[in-house]
Amino acid sequence: MEGPLPAVWNGSAALAHLKTLAPEACFQCNRCTAGCPLLSAMDLTPARVVHHLLLGDWESVLRSEAIWACVHCETCTARCPQEVDISKLLQAARVTAWRSGKVSSDQAIATYFASFLENLYLYGRSAELPLTVICKLKTENYFQDFILGLRLIARGRLNFCSLPHGGATYRRLYERVRQKEAGAA
């Protein structure tokens, strides 16, 4: 069984159903961009991401900050008059970036995702403290939110450890999906 982050999975099967996302319906009205709460953290606007994908230019998208700044608030998808699922396109770009090894190691949010998935793989449920510790060790950013952490601990709100509930169920699903994707390739 592989580890929790399958960079070598075959991506084409995983992305097969994302072809239905129909970015070609986009007429660049920029309503997605206007409503995006994380716009100031993006180098490409959501509308430009769609435009690059329309041109078949995955490379610019995969290398962008924009795909990692999106927190899936779904405002763009909800407001698109052409019903393009922009949020899902960004997710597809992230999957592709993982699978093609294009995630740079200093991409902090990707490190957070990885920490989350490792935690899930081990325990089946998410426990805030181990997750935070794994993430801090990876990013070597020990003091950010230190006071917030103390406040939460004082109020009994950080989970110190998680019993491995359902970890085995998750790992079984993980393995079955991996086989399915490999078989469909």
Place this chain on the structure above:
Amino acid sequence: MKRFAYYPGCSLEKMAQEYDVSFRNLCARLEIGLEDMRGWFCCGAGMVGNISPLLGLAVPLKNLALAHERGLAQLVSPCAACYNQFKRAQHEVAADPKLRADLEEIIEYPLEHSVEVLHPLEMLERELDNIPRPSHDGVGHLRVACYYGCLLTRPPKVVTFDNCEDPRSMDRLLHHVGIETVDWSDKTACCGAFYAMVNPSKVLELARTILESAEQAGANCFAVACPVCHLNLDARQPEVNQTYGTNFNLPVFYFSQLMAHTLGVESEGLGLWRHVVDPQPLLLGALAGASAR
């Protein structure tokens, strides 16, 4: 007694225990049966889909299968993120028979009878006629800004919850128990969610906008229905004040705490001590004001 499978989700186990406790107490008062599911695990939280969209759907569907196995046709999911994951998975499977067949094989469970997934707000609105109106006037001081956030209402075609630009279900429930709410513009704005893990300053900026907007509309507290919204508005409020030189003191309640309070659940049963912005002066002060009259 109505019976629902109860999927608390990881956040309600610890970080948002006050949501869990107050919701359980509320349901106990209303004689709504919540059945704990054995063996549930994380819904994927939108993270799993980042490495495999297929796995991102299999994880919530397997959890729903656990509820179905126990003979429960309806599941209550208080965390907006879990709720969104369930609804999304069901939506995608319904639209694509091939995908459904693949997922049935992966989760080793047939999907022909789907479990109805409800957020507590939806569930309680259906029960509105059975929710008693409180006899006391202890909540008359409250001016609540109902904050719905993102994942509860969006995307509308997937979650089919209320109105995605101007939801009112939480307002209606609070009105029913005699609590006043305010009209304001940021009820579905995004709090920045987990982006706080890498860039807290961006989240502080978003939280500030939300706090300011609610205060300008005349609110003296919030009601929320999502653990992440609560974290970013409550636990980060001192940091917002420090960063921007503001003076916000807006307690952030879960709607379940406010409703349970009107039905007579005591402070311990609401988990009020766990908040960063102490809500007790406002809430208990309101009670003292009522008894003085």
